[in-house]
Amino acid sequence: MDIFRSLSMGGAKFDKNRFKDDLNLFNASSSSSSSSFKPGSKLGNGARDDAQKSSAPATTLIMPETLDFFGSASKAARNNDADNVAVTASAVRQGKAKAEQSGEDSDEEEQEGPDGSSSKKGKKRKREEEPLTKATLPSFLKAHKLKLTGTDVPMPLASWEELETRFKVGSWLFKNLQKWGWEEPTAIQRGAMSVMLENRDLLAGAPTGSGKTLAFLLPLIHHLKNPAKDGFRAVIVSPTRELAQQIYEQLRRLSEGRRFRICVLTKATESTLKQDPALRKKYDILITTPLRLVHAIEQEELELDNVRHLVLDEADRLLEQGFLEQTDAILAACSHPELRKALFSATLPAGVEEMAKTFMVDECRVIVGTKDGATETIKQSLQFVGSEDGKLHAMRSLIQSGGLKPPVLLFVQSIQRAKELFHELVYDGLHVDVIHSERPKAQREGVISAFKRGDIWVLICTELMARGIDFKGVRLVINYDFPQSVQSYVHRIGRTGRAGRQGEAITYFTKEDAPYLKTIVNVMRQSGCEVPQWLVELPNPSKKIKRKLKAKAPERTDVRVAAGSSIVGRREARKRKEMVEASKRRKNLEKAPSRSE
Numbered sequence: 290m291d292i293f294r295s296l297s298m299g300g301a302k303f304d305k306n307r308f309k310d311d312l313n314l315f316n317a318s319s320s321s322s323s324s325s326f327k328p329g330s331k332l333g334n335g336a337r338d339d340a341q342k343s344s345a346p347a348t349t350l351i352m353p354e355t356l357d358f359f360g361s362a363s364k365a366a367r368n369n370d371a372d373n374v375a376v377t378a379s380a381v382r383q384g385k386a387k388a389e390q391s392g393e394d395s396d397e398e399e400q401e402g403p404d405g406s407s408s409k410k411g412k413k414r415k416r417e418e419e420p421l422t423k424a425t426l427p428s429f430l431k432a433h434k435l436k437l438t439g440t441d442v443p444m445p446l447a448s449w450e451e452l453e454t455r456f457k458v459g460s461w462l463f464k465n466l467q468k469w470g471w472e473e474p475t476a477i478q479r480g481a482m483s484v485m486l487e488n489r490d491l492l493a494g495a496p497t498g499s500g501k502t503l504a505f506l507l508p509l510i511h512h513l514k515n516p517a518k519d520g521f522r523a524v525i526v527s528p529t530r531e532l533a534q535q536i537y538e539q540l541r542r543l544s545e546g547r548r549f550r551i552c553v554l555t556k557a558t559e560s561t562l563k564q565d566p567a568l569r570k571k572y573d574i575l576i577t578t579p580l581r582l583v584h585a586i587e588q589e590e591l592e593l594d595n596v597r598h599l600v601l602d603e604a605d606r607l608l609e610q611g612f613l614e615q616t617d618a619i620l621a622a623c624s625h626p627e628l629r630k631a632l633f634s635a636t637l638p639a640g641v642e643e644m645a646k647t648f649m650v651d652e653c654r655v656i657v658g659t660k661d662g663a664t665e666t667i668k669q670s671l672q673f674v675g676s677e678d679g680k681l682h683a684m685r686s687l688i689q690s691g692g693l694k695p696p697v698l699l700f701v702q703s704i705q706r707a708k709e710l711f712h713e714l715v716y717d718g719l720h721v722d723v724i725h726s727e728r729p730k731a732q733r734e735g736v737i738s739a740f741k742r743g744d745i746w747v748l749i750c751t752e753l754m755a756r757g758i759d760f761k762g763v764r765l766v767i768n769y770d771f772p773q774s775v776q777s778y779v780h781r782i783g784r785t786g787r788a789g790r791q792g793e794a795i796t797y798f799t800k801e802d803a804p805y806l807k808t809i810v811n812v813m814r815q816s817g818c819e820v821p822q823w824l825v826e827l828p829n830p831s832k833k834i835k836r837k838l839k840a841k842a843p844e845r846t847d848v849r850v851a852a853g854s855s856i857v858g859r860r861e862a863r864k865r866k867e868m869v870e871a872s873k874r875r876k877n878l879e880k881a882p883s884r885s886e
């Protein structure tokens with residue numbers, strides 16, 4: 290059914306002309322909104338709003354160069370004949386010190402080119418094309434918002450070409466990479482790949498949607514070189530099955546033509562490994578969730594003693610209560626003395642970093658942007674909805690005002706609430722579905738494919754979908770229930786605004802959520818969103834309060850109860866009841882024999 294028709298069934302009017310871009314799914318960009326603490330008002334946005342209303346393509350106008358991870362803001366021709374530069378962190382430090390001494394600043398340097406007529410941007414791009422030197426490194430790091438820490442940290446990649454010239458990455462792998470047509474490496478790819486290619490332990494943090502997956506996959510394949518039939522040599526751990534599957538798909542594409550044996554550990558593959566011990570030797574790479582892997586280790590269904598590369602994706606989640614024990618068991622099972630470890634996430638709380646240091650050896654730390662920061666291409670806002678019943682009202686207003694820009698991800702705090710909200714919205718005639726861990730695997734996969742295809746326009750989800758999942762076209766994330774931690778907020782909203790695209794995130798809050806508001810306000814400010822002064826002046830919640838929220842989701846009135854108790858809810862329920870009764874009457878009439886018969 291036409292989505293605009295079905296959306297209209299909920300009482301909303303959709304103008305096809307106005308939403309013609311929506312028809313062209315996964316061709317994202319866009320947005321709207323303002324302040325004051327009353328139900329329905331949105332708090333946030335600001336500067337970017339004006340920019341987004343401009344007629345030029347969003348990426349070129351809005352994105353500052355420093356945030357242009359994907360080079361989409363500038364298509365300057367590149368001319369990379371990069372010489373090999375094996376500069377180490379001592380060089381990094383020397384160069385930095387020199388730059389600081391001379392008061393060198395990247396922006397100033399750009400204005401001082403020999404050719405006074407060329408633009409600042411042009412000069413900067415040109416300088417990036419050249420091989421990095423001690424002198425150019427500080428401004429390069431600044432331009433890419435890269436922070437490198439550790440002893441002798443390898444020099445970042447100046448260009449893709451350095452993969453071949455400097456690291457001798459096989460031409461087959463380089464060709465596979467080129468198939469994506471990505472003009473240049475993202476900041477995290479520049480910083481993290483060189484560290485992994487030099488076979489060092491790594492702790493890497495970079496915003497959501499900034500290409501961390503490729504940053505660890507490419508070095509990993511490079512090190513494995515060829516299929517070896519020597520048992521698992523690389524293990525990638527991710528907190529969810531969905532993310533493991535997504536990593537597998539990217540890995541398969543990147544290793545095309547090399548016949549690596551890759552195993553995504555599921556109940557089915559686990560039982561195959563159990564039945565056929567010889568098979569275990571045939572695999573090269575394992576992608577798994579922690580629980581499944583620990584089960585397989587305990588059942589002695591596989592061995593990890595030949596593993597040389599261990600990647601923990603969404604590392605902070607894997608080192609949190611709930612997964613920590615399993616991650617510990619995995620680390621213990623990967624017993625090869627030459628094991629290298631790489632930890633990646635968009636959020637790395639201090640406690641996690643401390644823990645990581647206890648099992649990493651002489652690690653390099655590569656951070657892009659502000660630690661635990663949100664992606665800056667996401668327009669964030671907070672919306673006060675009064676109490677629970679105000680949320681559905683806000684949702685329906687959003688539909689009616691045309692602000693619901695599909696595809697939309699809608700986060701709630703529990704499976705129960707996800708189910709309830711689904712039942713509430715499905716009768717509104719929305720193309721809506723729900724995903725949570727109680728749904729069988731096949732159904733979950735089906736929902737994800739349908740959402741990717743654009744058959745589902747609003748996907749209700751739990752924390753299951755908050756991390757890592759790469760739906761490129763998501764235009765709006767709604768935090769229907771307030772997130773339980775800053776990390777959860779950053780990852781949830783990070784499902785939009787990926788790969789340099791624009792996105793929007795709205796967070797509903799009630800009176801009960803107000804004590805935690807400041808944590809989100811801080812993230813919003815850090816990522817460049819304007820927020821009203823009174824929000825800035827709110828007190829930060831204490832550590833104790835934050836811990837309490839993280840440990841236990843707040844009690845909330847059931848979605849259905851809340852829906853029934855609001856005026857709008859009652860009106861909608863009555864309308865739906867009337868529609869159902871009218872439809873029954875029509876059917877009965879159709880069934881009734883006509884008099885002539």
Ligand SMILES: Nc1ncnc2c1ncn2[C@@H]1O[C@H](COP(=O)(O)OP(=O)(O)OP(=O)(O)O)[C@@H](O)[C@H]1O
Pocket residue numbers: 358359471472473474475478495496497498499500501502503634635756757758759761783787788
């Ligand atoms: N160099 C690049 N240029 C352009 N696009 C890229 C580049 N590298 C990766 N991408 C694309 O960017 C998107 C996001 O990548 P990825 O899923 O690896 O992000 P991430 O940093 O792991 O995000 P998250 O923290 O949410 O897991 C993907 O669709 C990927 O194909």
